[in-house]
Amino acid sequence: MPPKATSPDLPPYFNIDPEAAMAQLGAPTTTQAFAEIAQACAGGRDDLASRGMEQGTARTLRRFSTWEITRYLIPVATGHFRRVLKQNPDLPQGTSETEGGAKWFTFDEVLRLKAHFGQEGSKAKEYLPYRPEGLPAKMVAVANFKGGVGKTSTAAHLAMSAALDGYKVLVIDLDSQGSMTSIFGGQVTDEWQTVFPLMARHYARHLRRENQRRLDRGEAPAPLDDTLTDALDVTAQDLIQATHWPNIDLIGAQLNLYWAEFQIPVWRMSGRGWKLWDALTETLQADGVLDAYDIVFLDTPPALGYLTINGLSAADILLVPLGASFLEFDSTGRFFDMLHATFGSIEEAENIAARALGRAGLQFEWDAVRAVITRYDGTQQAELGALMQAYLGSVLSPHRQDFTALIGQAGEQVQGIYEADYRDFNRETYVRGRETFDATYAAFKQLLVGAWARDATHALEKAS
Ligand SMILES: Nc1ncnc2c1ncn2[C@@H]1O[C@H](COP(=O)(O)OP(=O)(O)OP(=O)(O)O)[C@@H](O)[C@H]1O
Numbered sequence: 001m002p003p004k005a006t007s008p009d010l011p012p013y014f015n016i017d018p019e020a021a022m023a024q025l026g027a028p029t030t031t032q033a034f035a036e037i038a039q040a041c042a043g044g045r046d047d048l049a050s051r052g053m054e055q056g057t058a059r060t061l062r063r064f065s066t067w068e069i070t071r072y073l074i075p076v077a078t079g080h081f082r083r084v085l086k087q088n089p090d091l092p093q094g095t096s097e098t099e100g101g102a103k104w105f106t107f108d109e110v111l112r113l114k115a116h117f118g119q120e121g122s123k124a125k126e127y128l129p130y131r132p133e134g135l136p137a138k139m140v141a142v143a144n145f146k147g148g149v150g151k152t153s154t155a156a157h158l159a160m161s162a163a164l165d166g167y168k169v170l171v172i173d174l175d176s177q178g179s180m181t182s183i184f185g186g187q188v189t190d191e192w193q194t195v196f197p198l199m200a201r202h203y204a205r206h207l208r209r210e211n212q213r214r215l216d217r218g219e220a221p222a223p224l225d226d227t228l229t230d231a232l233d234v235t236a237q238d239l240i241q242a243t244h245w246p247n248i249d250l251i252g253a254q255l256n257l258y259w260a261e262f263q264i265p266v267w268r269m270s271g272r273g274w275k276l277w278d279a280l281t282e283t284l285q286a287d288g289v290l291d292a293y294d295i296v297f298l299d300t301p302p303a304l305g306y307l308t309i310n311g312l313s314a315a316d317i318l319l320v321p322l323g324a325s326f327l328e329f330d331s332t333g334r335f336f337d338m339l340h341a342t343f344g345s346i347e348e349a350e351n352i353a354a355r356a357l358g359r360a361g362l363q364f365e366w367d368a369v370r371a372v373i374t375r376y377d378g379t380q381q382a383e384l385g386a387l388m389q390a391y392l393g394s395v396l397s398p399h400r401q402d403f404t405a406l407i408g409q410a411g412e413q414v415q416g417i418y419e420a421d422y423r424d425f426n427r428e429t430y431v432r433g434r435e436t437f438d439a440t441y442a443a444f445k446q447l448l449v450g451a452w453a454r455d456a457t458h459a460l461e462k463a464s
């Protein structure tokens with residue numbers, strides 16, 4: 001049947017002919033069809049890869065100029081910096097792109113210079129950032145149920161600013177989308193290179209202890225399956241990969257990590273006493289990760305699943321990014337509601353059990369929780385920003401992270417503004433973009449330093 005004549009100025013959704021539409025529809029789709037579609041995608045992907053269009057291959061970090069180093073990283077006058085290098089020929093001297101041109105340094109070299117100034121330079125200056133001795137690394141989760149609010153961008157830039165500041169950083173990607181992993185050039189083939197085996201190991205150890213108790217009672221133990229048995233041999237060190245940043249390491253993620261969302265509740269059903277919310281903290285602690293790093297950043301998926309709950313309960317500091325829009329403000333309020341319900345119900349269930357056994361109860365606690373306005377446009381959003389500030393008070397971080405054209409300019413390849421060469425940008429755009437992320441970091445560092453100082457004070461009080 002020929003299609004009905006449609007008037008040229010009618011929108012295309014009028015007068016669709018049911019018979020013709022049925023003829024075009026094709027057979028109903030079955031599960032088998034997904035395999036065929038996946039195979040077609042794999043074929044296309046290999047084709048693209050063979051043409052050199054594969055993304056996420058090894059990344060390198062740019063060099064840093066004397067101007068940038070003395071302006072942002074080692075706060076000394078340029079003349080003094082040059083004199084110190086001259087007097088210490090063993091220190092990295094940098095390389096020039098042109099004869100007699102400005103000196104550029106790799107970030108490894110910058111870190112060596114920072115260490116030198118920290119050792120030899122004025123004690124009145126902060127060449128090396130504050131970290132009280134003997135205290136564990138601080139864990140920082142960036143989370144919001146709402147997607148696209150700037151979680152990954154905020155976490156990635158904080159990790160890079162902290163690294164530039166001289167901290168040793170571990171980034172853990174808990175999002176099976178793997179955006180953070182691709183920012184840091186991570187290579188992850190399956191869930192065994194993600195945090196999944198750490199969760200499995202934590203449960204496997206719980207099950208082994210349970211089995212010991214069962215044996216003591218003369219009951220049959222529950223067997224450990226292959227996954228759990230294999231996980232017992234995995235340590236955090238097996239999962240940690242180096243990145244193109246000398247002081248940022250990564251535990252990556254990819255799609256298979258999503259499997260954890262199905263597996264964890266199954267474990268929890270069969271081992272009711274398993275404290276899944278301790279899995280990440282306890283395995284990282286046991287493997288010495290919290291001594292080896294200064295800060296651990298956790299990027300979470302836009303969902304309040306088991307991985308996010310693990311990330312949130314492991315965190316000392318929780319940052320909740322949101323845009324200054326009605327929709328994001330509204331859904332962030334609901335996110336806090338969900339956090340209250342989720343952690344409240346875990347505490348309640350634990351405390352009933354604890355009371356029955358005469359043990360101490362469970363109360364989750366964070367050093368600091370802050371909402372952070374991201375992608376802020378002062379010309380359009382000042383009113384909403386002020387309203388949010390009025391209602392959230394000190395929970396809202398005082399600094400609003402501006403929208404900047406520096407992010408996402410590099411097309412599909414996500415790049416941090418700290419990774420970009422400032423000569424590629426309009427100077428004002430660069431300085432403003434950098435300022436807003438430096439200020440985001442400063443607001444975070446204020447929390448970090450305050451939380452460590454509080455811990456150090458408590459440790460002193462305890463010791464005396
Ligand atoms: N300050 C900013 N200025 C301009 N664009 C930004 C800024 N922060 C984030 N973006 C852009 O906003 C988009 C979403 O950011 P991002 O991926 O960080 O959000 P997300 O919350 O991690 O998303 P998801 O929920 O999918 O994990 C990205 O395209 C990113 O480039």
Ligand SMILES: [Mg+2]
Pocket residue numbers: 151152153175179300
């Ligand atoms: Mg993200």
